[in-house]
Amino acid sequence: MNEEIYYYNNEPLQKSYLNDYTPLQKLEIVKNLEQDFDSGMLSVEQMRWIINGGKYGGYTCMRIIDKMMFEKKWKVNPITNDTRTNNTIRKPFDL
Numbered sequence: 747m748n749e750e751i752y753y754y755n756n757e758p759l760q761k762s763y764l765n766d767y768t769p770l771q772k773l774e775i776v777k778n779l780e781q782d783f784d785s786g787m788l789s790v791e792q793m794r795w796i797i798n799g800g801k802y803g804g805y806t807c808m809r810i811i812d813k814m815m816f817e818k819k820w821k822v823n824p825i826t827n828d829t830r831t832n833n834t835i836r837k838p839f840d841l
Contacts, residue, residue: 750791752801754778759801767802779806790824797825808832 751758754775760767767775782788793807812831814820823830 750789750795752779752788752792752796752803759796759803761800762802762804763800765802772802775803776806779803780810783810794825 753759754771759775779788788810793811795801796807797804808825809832811820811823811825812833815823815829815831816835822828823832
């Protein structure tokens, strides 16, 4: 599969562990991912590259996928190619 790379400051994202991002840069990466998805600039291939590669921002991509599936906009998870989600919807009696 040909996966597209997601860049931050003209460099590919670093791993979610052992990276040298400052807390401000980490917040900026998360915000950029959400804004890029909302504007249509973040592709499924880029999300697949981030999640499968263990890159920083993988949790944000999984949240975006879950949000789309819970809103019934996507029927299939593009990472696993089935109907499983990464998290479940919290119910009133869940602690």
